[in-house]
Amino acid sequence: TQLLEQSPQFLSIQEGENLTVYCNSSSVFSSLQWYRQEPGEGPVLLVTVVTGGEVKKLKRLTFQFGDARKDSSLHITAAQPGDTGLYLCAPADSGGYQKVTFGIGTKLQVIP
């Protein structure tokens, strides 16, 4: 099982602030996924990053995959209350290995 560490575990910020959360591992991944889980719901896939150094943007969210493919970050610009939720990362390697271990997540609260 590939272990993922996410930081910080909790983050409470004011609306309009910028923030970055991290997903780190000692393992190399061929690709990695980010999910957002809103209170009372299941996680929803946001993005898959595949190439080392890749940057993907989803409106105000910017995802980066580390050059060594061991880490990833999620940067949110001008956070909104609708960004509140639990952000999870998970390896997305293809192949026969189908156990999936998610990071514990970063719980984000954006205060209006």
Place this chain on the structure above:
Amino acid sequence: EAQVTQNPRYLITVTGKKLTVTCSQNMNHEYMSWYRQDPGLGLRQIYYSMNVEVTDKGDVPEGYKVSRKEKRNFPLILESPSPNQTSLYFCASSLTGRKDGYTFGSGTRLTVV
């Protein structure tokens, strides 16, 4: 609408009383999986299935059973629930596996007293 449907959303039961949580997907996905989510422990995989009649243990399979007789359904069975199985449970499906990303159900909050 493409979705994973879990039932029930909420369940309170007593120790030892067998229960089944149902999961159904309408996307013709091959891969399905069950997770439990607990504070401070995150999402932990219970069982997964790569296709009909093919199931395997995840990280926390003790006390649970699953079956995959049809592609669309993947029920989670607790033969003799105990209080330490009180948790939030999620079913997820994927076209072929983790590289495709997962579609999650809305969750089942189970309390065992």
